[in-house]
Amino acid sequence: MPRVIAVVNQKGGVGKTTTSVNLSAALAQAGRRVLLIDLDPQGNATMGSGIDKRTVARTVYHALLGLGELAGIRVRAEKGGYDLVPANRDLAGAEVELVELPARESRLKSALERVAADYDFIFIDCPPSLSLLTVNALTAAQRVLIPMQCEYYALEGLSDLVGTIKRVRANLNPSLEIAGLLRTMYDPRNTLSQQVSQQLEAHFGDKVYRTVVPRNVRLAEAPSYGVPAVLWDASSKGAQAYVTLGAEVLEREVAHT
Ligand SMILES: Nc1ncnc2c1ncn2[C@@H]1O[C@H](COP(=O)(O)OP(=O)(O)O)[C@@H](O)[C@H]1O
Numbered sequence: 001m002p003r004v005i006a007v008v009n010q011k012g013g014v015g016k017t018t019t020s021v022n023l024s025a026a027l028a029q030a031g032r033r034v035l036l037i038d039l040d041p042q043g044n045a046t047m048g049s050g051i052d053k054r055t056v057a058r059t060v061y062h063a064l065l066g067l068g069e070l071a072g073i074r075v076r077a078e079k080g081g082y083d084l085v086p087a088n089r090d091l092a093g094a095e096v097e098l099v100e101l102p103a104r105e106s107r108l109k110s111a112l113e114r115v116a117a118d119y120d121f122i123f124i125d126c127p128p129s130l131s132l133l134t135v136n137a138l139t140a141a142q143r144v145l146i147p148m149q150c151e152y153y154a155l156e157g158l159s160d161l162v163g164t165i166k167r168v169r170a171n172l173n174p175s176l177e178i179a180g181l182l183r184t185m186y187d188p189r190n191t192l193s194q195q196v197s198q199q200l201e202a203h204f205g206d207k208v209y210r211t212v213v214p215r216n217v218r219l220a221e222a223p224s225y226g227v228p229a230v231l232w233d234a235s236s237k238g239a240q241a242y243v244t245l246g247a248e249v250l251e252r253e254v255a256h257t
């Protein structure tokens with residue numbers, strides 16, 4: 001059975017999509033069978049994987065609403081070497097429609113069960129909210145990866161997220177655990193970044209990934225070419241960080257089984 005990892009933070013712009021895309025590509029490069037699920041109506045993980053969100057016939061929306069099977073919805077992200085379940089604006093309406101449906105929190109989990117055997121790792125790129133979509137991701141996942149920027153309000157947002165994880169664990173998914181906290185867009189010259197980073201380590205100990213992702217322009221450029229940065233410029237600092245993170249994730253997830 002695959003490791004299902006939800007990439008979650010209710011804040012936007014903290015690096016969830018960049019992490020989802022590059023970690024998927026890094027693990028695919030390491031020979032693992034990877035599925036990336038775009039669960040954000042913005043469709044950034046879809047575009048960043050080289051798939052045009054405007055032309056895909058069916059998306060994760062159809063799987064959630066029971067209008068199609070993931071096996072027929074997934075597409076190959078050729079450059080990244082992984083499979084992708086795309087998303088686009090269709091998904092923006094899903095929240096309202098899901099509320100009416102039975103088992104509304106576990107629809108992604110059910111859909112995933114039927115393709116799970118094809119993969120070693122499944123990553124879910126979540127929207128910037130603690131909405132029903134994110135609850136679906138947390139119900140389907142075994143582990144949560146939390147990207148965060150080391151800034152003043154980062155820790156405050158974290159307690160809301162940890163609260164949501166606890167509620168999902170209590171009601172829907174008892175085995176859910178935090179895989180790790182990832183420091184993104186890190187600037188070592190910034191004193192506040194250093195302080196927040198140290199606070200994180202003090203509070204969360206070895207739940208904080210050793211790998212730190214630096215602020216790096218290559219990571220920001222790659223999506224406009226539809227290629228994960230780990231392939232776009234493999235020698236860049238940003239790409240190297242995600243390859244190192246891939247190795248750390250593999251090491252941790254294997255140790256955990
Ligand atoms: N380490 C980084 N260095 C520079 N830019 C980054 C980095 N990580 C992400 N970005 C850029 O910052 C913006 C937000 O990142 P993104 O991954 O889309 O965040 P989220 O999915 O959490 O909203 C994007 O434009 C992305 O290209």
Ligand SMILES: [Mg+2]
Pocket residue numbers: 016017018040044045126
């Ligand atoms: Mg995103």
